[in-house]
Ligand SMILES: Nc1nc2c(ncn2[C@H]2C[C@H](O)[C@@H](COP(=O)(O)O)O2)c(=O)[nH]1
């Protein structure tokens with residue numbers, strides 16, 4: 001009979017795997033040092049601490065912190081499934097639900113087990129205002145990271161698809177304010193890069209296609 005403490009340490013080791021699961025979206029785009037899933041959830045948890053009552057009235061930010069830290073937990077078992085993987089939402093949900101049950105079986109305290117599983121279900125089903133804000137943070141954290149990779153790896157405009165796939169999907173005006181600032185910062189960076197290096201690929205933001213001056217001339 002495996003002791004409860006033994007099972008808890010097994011749970012801790014399984015979720016510890018999130019420190020090594022690289023985010024698929026970046027791996028597919030050959031980012032040099034792609035972040036892990038836990039990196040992504042950590043910053044979302046800190047972003048949740050920035051949700052002031054003035055801008056986010058009636059939002060329980062402590063619950064947002066918990067939702068941020070749990071929302072991708074299943075990926076320690078099923079991996080980080082990206083849209084490019086072509087796995088249906090139903091299949092992804094089933095795999096992640098089985099993973100969350102496997103993790104829950106390692107937590108003897110029923111209240112704790114129910115809390116963690118409940119948080120994951122709440123995010124999956126977007127069944128609270130807090131879950132909807134955290135979904136916004138999920139998208140915002142990703143595009144902020146995309147911009148940072150474009151700067152750090154000198155790949156201006158190359159991660160445009162992350163911006164295209166999230167454009168217009170932010171629900172909360174407070175997060176949209178952050179998105180607007182990020183777009184402004186990115187535009188300034190793209191202009192700086194294109195003015196310093198006219199031969200650099202010019203991003204046609206309207207059609208989101210990239211053309212080099214030599215090709216278009
Ligand atoms: N290339 C793209 N990858 C994307 C896009 N949207 C999400 N993703 C990646 C990012 C993660 O690796 C994974 C899922 O992220 P979750 O936080 O939802 O688990 O999919 C995109 O537009 N392009």
Ligand SMILES: [Mn+2]
Pocket residue numbers: 040071072138
């Ligand atoms: Mn996520």
